[in-house]
Amino acid sequence: xxxxxxxxxxxxxxxxxxxxxxxxxxxxxxxxxxxxxxxxxxxxxxxxxxxxxxxxxxxxxxxxxxxxxxxxxxxxxxxxxxxxxxxxxxxxxxxxxxxxxxxxxxxxxxxxxxxxxxxxxxxxxxxxxxxxxxxxxxxxxxxxxxxxxxxxx
Amino acid sequence: xxxxxxxxxxxxxxxxxxxxxxxxxxxxxxxxxxxxxxxxxxxxxxxxxxxxxxxxxxxxxxxxxxxxxxxxxxxxxxxxxxxxxxxxxxxxxxxxxxxxxxxxxxxxxxxxxxxxxxxxxxxxxxxxxx
Numbered sequence: 001x002x003x004x005x006x007x008x009x010x011x012x013x014x015x016x017x018x019x020x021x022x023x024x025x026x027x028x029x030x031x032x033x034x035x036x037x038x039x040x041x042x043x044x045x046x047x048x049x050x051x052x053x054x055x056x057x058x059x060x061x062x063x064x065x066x067x068x069x070x071x072x073x074x075x076x077x078x079x080x081x082x083x084x085x086x087x088x089x090x091x092x093x094x095x096x097x098x099x100x101x102x103x104x105x106x107x108x109x110x111x112x113x114x115x116x117x118x119x120x121x122x123x124x125x126x127x128x129x130x131x132x133x134x135x136x137x138x139x140x141x142x143x144x145x146x147x148x149x150x151x152x153x
Numbered sequence: 154x155x156x157x158x159x160x161x162x163x164x165x166x167x168x169x170x171x172x173x174x175x176x177x178x179x180x181x182x183x184x185x186x187x188x189x190x191x192x193x194x195x196x197x198x199x200x201x202x203x204x205x206x207x208x209x210x211x212x213x214x215x216x217x218x219x220x221x222x223x224x225x226x227x228x229x230x231x232x233x234x235x236x237x238x239x240x241x242x243x244x245x246x247x248x249x250x251x252x253x254x255x256x257x258x259x260x261x262x263x264x265x266x267x268x269x270x271x272x273x274x275x276x277x278x279x280x281x282x283x
Contacts, residue, residue: 023241028203038196131174
């Protein structure tokens with residue numbers, strides 16, 4: 001094994017660990033007027049692509065339509081930061097939404113701390129349901145990675 | 154005499170006015186977060202591409218101060234967005250996003266002069282009058 005291959009494998013392992021442990025993706029996009037935007041979103045990784053739920057009317061989705069090249073940052077608390085550059089598109093077909101929701105549940109809902117927070121905020125669940133209904137046209141941002149880099153925090 | 158106009162809910166009772174849900178809070182509600190953030194990111198555009206770096210950013214009085222890493226090169230007056238957020242699970246997510254322009258202060262730090270400030274705290278989600 002060459003040093004370069006070993007380094008590539010080491011980086012792959014670090015990237016995989018961060019993607020597995022990180023809970024929030026910070027998505028950086030550029031508007032049609034060349035203004036930046038950064039948005040924290042939940043994410044899941046399916047078949048090497050990143051998926052994030054977002055409303056069709058969100059500024060991030062608007063920006064992706066104008067400039068599909070995005071930067072996504074993943075960080076474990078006080079740990080390394082993985083920077084992913086890739087191409088994004090917005091999908092709202094039922095199959096994609098189902099696939100992403102299925103992957104989202106064990107990560108963000110069926111966890112002891114998440115369930116404890118749901119119980120603690122039980123009285124807010126109808127409010128949350130209405131909040132989701134008010135957000136029109138939910139869909140998924142799909143990012144196909146083109147490059148990864150790892151930087152220390 | 155004209156009939157009084159009805160709101161969307163078909164009522165003239167202000168108590169029954171249509172409600173929407175908000176997660177917006179005041180900066181005072183986020184004081185602990187914005188004055189000593191666990192992490193902050195600054196997004197900007199370079200050569201038409203999105204960029205972001207971790208920064209030391211905080212609210213100092215009414216000024217949004219940002220200390221850039223030594224190797225960061227962002228022109229004076231550049232549009233930028235500061236993100237300070239915290240939490241992992243739904244009802245603990247909170248944060249602030251400041252969109253504005255970045256300006257030299259002369260002491261090595263930069264000031265982000267805000268155009269818009271967006272706050273959220275999912276644990277404070279509530280109904281408000283539309």
